[in-house]
Amino acid sequence: MPKYAIGVDLGGTNLRVAAVDGHGSLREKVTLSARNSAGRDAVIQEMCQAVASLGARFGKADLSGIGIGVPGVIDLAKGILRESPNLPGWAEYPVKAEIERRLGATVFLENDANAAALGEQWLGAAKGVADTAILTLGTGIGGAVIFGGKIWHGMTGMAGEFGHMTLNPEGPVCKCGNRGCLEEYASATAVVRMARDVGLARGGSTAREVYELALAGNDAANGVFHRVGKALGIAVANLINALNLPLVVVGGGVSEAWDLFAPALFDELRWRSMVYRAAGGATRVTKALLGGDAGIYGAARLAMPKN
Amino acid sequence: MPKYAIGVDLGGTNLRVAAVDGHGSLREKVTLSARNSAGRDAVIQEMCQAVASLGARFGKADLSGIGIGVPGVIDLAKGILRESPNLPGWAEYPVKAEIERRLGATVFLENDANAAALGEQWLGAAKGVADTAILTLGTGIGGAVIFGGKIWHGMTGMAGEFGHMTLNPEGPVCKCGNRGCLEEYASATAVVRMARDVGLARGGSTAREVYELALAGNDAANGVFHRVGKALGIAVANLINALNLPLVVVGGGVSEAWDLFAPALFDELRWRSMVYRAAGGATRVTKALLGGDAGIYGAARLAMPKN
Numbered sequence: 001m002p003k004y005a006i007g008v009d010l011g012g013t014n015l016r017v018a019a020v021d022g023h024g025s026l027r028e029k030v031t032l033s034a035r036n037s038a039g040r041d042a043v044i045q046e047m048c049q050a051v052a053s054l055g056a057r058f059g060k061a062d063l064s065g066i067g068i069g070v071p072g073v074i075d076l077a078k079g080i081l082r083e084s085p086n087l088p089g090w091a092e093y094p095v096k097a098e099i100e101r102r103l104g105a106t107v108f109l110e111n112d113a114n115a116a117a118l119g120e121q122w123l124g125a126a127k128g129v130a131d132t133a134i135l136t137l138g139t140g141i142g143g144a145v146i147f148g149g150k151i152w153h154g155m156t157g158m159a160g161e162f163g164h165m166t167l168n169p170e171g172p173v174c175k176c177g178n179r180g181c182l183e184e185y186a187s188a189t190a191v192v193r194m195a196r197d198v199g200l201a202r203g204g205s206t207a208r209e210v211y212e213l214a215l216a217g218n219d220a221a222n223g224v225f226h227r228v229g230k231a232l233g234i235a236v237a238n239l240i241n242a243l244n245l246p247l248v249v250v251g252g253g254v255s256e257a258w259d260l261f262a263p264a265l266f267d268e269l270r271w272r273s274m275v276y277r278a279a280g281g282a283t284r285v286t287k288a289l290l291g292g293d294a295g296i297y298g299a300a301r302l303a304m305p306k307n
Numbered sequence: 308m309p310k311y312a313i314g315v316d317l318g319g320t321n322l323r324v325a326a327v328d329g330h331g332s333l334r335e336k337v338t339l340s341a342r343n344s345a346g347r348d349a350v351i352q353e354m355c356q357a358v359a360s361l362g363a364r365f366g367k368a369d370l371s372g373i374g375i376g377v378p379g380v381i382d383l384a385k386g387i388l389r390e391s392p393n394l395p396g397w398a399e400y401p402v403k404a405e406i407e408r409r410l411g412a413t414v415f416l417e418n419d420a421n422a423a424a425l426g427e428q429w430l431g432a433a434k435g436v437a438d439t440a441i442l443t444l445g446t447g448i449g450g451a452v453i454f455g456g457k458i459w460h461g462m463t464g465m466a467g468e469f470g471h472m473t474l475n476p477e478g479p480v481c482k483c484g485n486r487g488c489l490e491e492y493a494s495a496t497a498v499v500r501m502a503r504d505v506g507l508a509r510g511g512s513t514a515r516e517v518y519e520l521a522l523a524g525n526d527a528a529n530g531v532f533h534r535v536g537k538a539l540g541i542a543v544a545n546l547i548n549a550l551n552l553p554l555v556v557v558g559g560g561v562s563e564a565w566d567l568f569a570p571a572l573f574d575e576l577r578w579r580s581m582v583y584r585a586a587g588g589a590t591r592v593t594k595a596l597l598g599g600d601a602g603i604y605g606a607a608r609l610a611m612p613k614n
Binding site for chain 1: 450452454469473486541546551580581589
């Protein structure tokens with residue numbers, strides 16, 4: 001009976017590898033620089049070394065498998081990345097087969113936002129809830145849909161792109177080519193842009209600085225998070241009207257400012273979503289609980305036997 | 308082995324009852340005035356008479372059951388309508404139990420937009436496609452989501468309210484209380500309002516009249532359908548970004564103007580949905596095929612044995 005799995009979160013900056021047991025306890029976590037500049041093979045080499053070292057420590061016989069969360073579009077059937085802007089050189093590379101060959105353990109790939117959602121569903125804000133949507137507010141905005149406890153991948157593995165929901169048809173141009181995407185109002189990048197727009201150039205060059213200014217009572221900085229909340233309220237209203245979900249979870253770095261943007265989010269949600277109102281207090285919208293570790297837990301969960 | 312089912316479409320204006328066989332052939336259809344003014348009991352009386360008469364004609368032994376599509380929110384577990392603005396007096400009434408008692412056959416209730424979606428999935432535009440969303444453009448805009456061949460009801464049976472997706476946060480006030488809902492740009496009601504806004508007061512007092520003016524070459528009337536297409540394009544882009552569906556179907560009376568609004572719909576969809584573009588030609592957006600009979604077919608299908 002396997003006693004643990006290894007979860008890998010392969011970000012654009014960091015590579016994190018952890019051993020997680022079947023109860024969701026993180027036994028050991030290793031954080032490495034992903035060094036994408038050194039190239040794909042160097043990253044895979046480092047990942048395999050870290051996995052092998054954890055495997056040696058906790059016992060190869062007890063290892064159920066390895067789950068890897070990667071930023072990009074995954075072809076689950078083939079075990080490859082189809083597209084990954086943040087991992088140049090990985091497209092079409094047989095990630096699953098190659099790591100399985102090197103380590104002799106079963107590998108499960110998943111998109112990083114989906115892995116984080118699975119983590120929240122296993123151990124975090126969506127624990128015990130079978131149907132949910134999760135928005136991850138980072139540099140960009142990722143998302144995931146879980147129906148019946150499983151990730152909804154969609155036809156080509158790209159479901160959950162809530163960040164590119166049009167909120168304002170004439171709004172700012174988004175890097176996806178559209179205008180007025182949610183990502184232009186509620187990502188960390190958008191927080192900085194909106195802060196600059198209201199003259200917060202100094203002390204507002206990162207989303208965290210804008211957050212700290214807001215906490216210190218700066219009205220303009222608070223106005224930025226009010227806009228974040230309004231935008232999220234519209235997006236969540238659209239999701240609840242369409243899918244009548246019992247729960248929507250908001251995670252990612254920007255969600256640390258939950259207390260600053262949540263009032264505007266709920267104000268907007270209440271008047272814009274008839275389904276939210278009709279369901280009374282039954283729909284919950286809440287902050288993610290696992291922070292940056294959600295992806296590691298979710299990746300590990302992928303590699304565990306399901307009941 | 309039952310050979311047919313009876314499908315009922317209980318609209319605000321008409322009550323339609325039909326015998327449909329297992330191959331999807333409509334054997335006989337009866338259209339009655341719903342006479343809601345005469346009250347719930349009169350409508351149920353008429354419905355039961357029509358069903359009994361079809362049952363007598365095609366044989367009670369061959370009848371698998373009765374499916375009823377109703378406008379409103381259904382409590383599937385209890386077999387009642389929870390809310391139905393168009394059927395006053397029906398809320399909390401035990402529709403399923405009462406009709407089963409009177410007719411001695413199993414009754415299946417479903418929301419009318421969901422029934423129409425099931426019809427399109429059985430015999431129409433979504434035939435053979437397990438995952439789809441359907442928008443029904445009528446006086447208002449209804450919708451339905453089908454995952455794995457089954458209606459996605461959501462937590463309280465209200466999923467599929469695509470008509471109340473916010474397209475323009477500062478747009479016209481919708482009867483749901485929100486501003487700028489899709490319904491304010493792409494329903495029959497919206498077609499008439501937009502026609503009036505551009506001075507088409509005469510000869511533009513029904514959506515059909517605006518349609519005929521557009522067909523006759525009237526630029527302002529064509530502009531109205533261009534706006535319909537743009538609005539639908541944004542809504543469909545949001546749905547495809549969120550769910551990466553292989554198919555979105557557009558039905559309801561306004562969809563008869565497909566040729567007038569489809570070019571603007573696809574123009575908008577292409578630049579606003581990265582998921583649509585990434586999936587290449589694999590995502591289809593198409594017109595419903597069964598017209599006003601979709602709901603009858605879907606209702607009948609509900610009452611047939613599943614393979």
